[in-house]
Amino acid sequence: MVDTIVFIIAAIICLSGAFGVILVKNPVHAALMLVMTLFGIAVQFVALEAHFLAAVQVIVYAGAIVVLFLFVIMLLGIDVSQKLDIGAMKSQKIAAFGFAGAGLAILGFLINRVDNAATGRPPVGGAINDQTANVSQLAGSLFDDYVYAFELTSVLLVIAVIGAVVLARKPTQAQLEAGAEPEGSDA
Amino acid sequence: MEVTESWYLVLGALLFIIGGTGLLIRRNPLVMLMCVELMLNGVNLTFVAFSRMYSDIRGQTVVFFVLVVAAAEVVVGLGLVVAILRRQPEATADDLNVLKG
Numbered sequence: 408m409v410d411t412i413v414f415i416i417a418a419i420i421c422l423s424g425a426f427g428v429i430l431v432k433n434p435v436h437a438a439l440m441l442v443m444t445l446f447g448i449a450v451q452f453v454a455l456e457a458h459f460l461a462a463v464q465v466i467v468y469a470g471a472i473v474v475l476f477l478f479v480i481m482l483l484g485i486d487v488s489q490k491l492d493i494g495a496m497k498s499q500k501i502a503a504f505g506f507a508g509a510g511l512a513i514l515g516f517l518i519n520r521v522d523n524a525a526t527g528r529p530p531v532g533g534a535i536n537d538q539t540a541n542v543s544q545l546a547g548s549l550f551d552d553y554v555y556a557f558e559l560t561s562v563l564l565v566i567a568v569i570g571a572v573v574l575a576r577k578p579t580q581a582q583l584e585a586g587a588e589p590e591g592s593d594a
Numbered sequence: 595m596e597v598t599e600s601w602y603l604v605l606g607a608l609l610f611i612i613g614g615t616g617l618l619i620r621r622n623p624l625v626m627l628m629c630v631e632l633m634l635n636g637v638n639l640t641f642v643a644f645s646r647m648y649s650d651i652r653g654q655t656v657v658f659f660v661l662v663v664a665a666a667e668v669v670v671g672l673g674l675v676v677a678i679l680r681r682q683p684e685a686t687a688d689d690l691n692v693l694k695g
Binding site for chain 2: 410411414418421422425426428429434437438441444445448451452454455456457459460463464467468471472475476479480482483487488489495499500502503504506507510511514518541544545547548549552553556560563564566567568570571574575
């Protein structure tokens with residue numbers, strides 16, 4: 408009973424936040440709506456007994472990624488970031504409604520047809536053990552079975568950091584002069 | 595009513611659909627990146643729900659990697675937005691076609 412109430416409240420928070428992100432005009436409000444959705448998902452993670460991921464969701468998503476969004480919005484200035492938003496084109500609207508309609512149709516079909524998606528087969532590896540804490544099981548999987556993938560993510564992060572630094576660097580005088588040439592001459 | 599894992603799958607799918615619709619309908623690059631985050635979160639919820647359904651921890655491990663990719667994507671995406679707006683203050687998502695080689 409409690410499960411159902413928690414699920415429904417968190418689902419309403421998630422969905423209203425998601426609708427807020429796509430409907431609200433002001434990008435600052437959209438970012439705050441995104442925080443609402445992320446908190447709702449963190450609650451769902453707790454309900455699914457993924458406790459560590461719930462904490463990471465709040466710290467990394469709500470704490471770091473949304474702050475990065477807000478930081479960039481403030482860096483550009485609210486008026487500039489709002490001016491970026493011009494109305495949707497007709498073809499865009501058609502594409503969006505097509506996507507939403509197709510997605511909802513597939514979802515409805517699946518809800519109707521698939522009674523139980525589980526095959527009933529036991530997990531091949533990394534079975535969840537109720538005796539061990541969630542964090543230590545996750546660590547065992549991450550640092551043991553998937554340690555190479557884990558190391559590769561650090562390479563990815565380094566690349567992202569270097570890319571961000573290169574992109575955000577002020578252009579030098581020579582680059583500005585090169586860029587001052589007529590547009591498309593070197594395209 | 596008993597909450598089954600399928601409920602979480604439906605919620606994840608709905609978040610994915612809302613995010614994808616927003617990505618198609620909005621033209622503000624900042625909001626478009628937020629919509630990508632919504633889609634990624636829908637997928638994350640699906641992974642965790644399957645992790646519970648099959649009682650397999652690897653579903654949660656994948657979510658970890660998705661988080662890292664999402665962080666990298668936001669950093670580079672926002673860096674691009676800032677860099678483009680610095681060169682062309684009036685740029686919109688349509689003007690990103692200047693990125694073509």
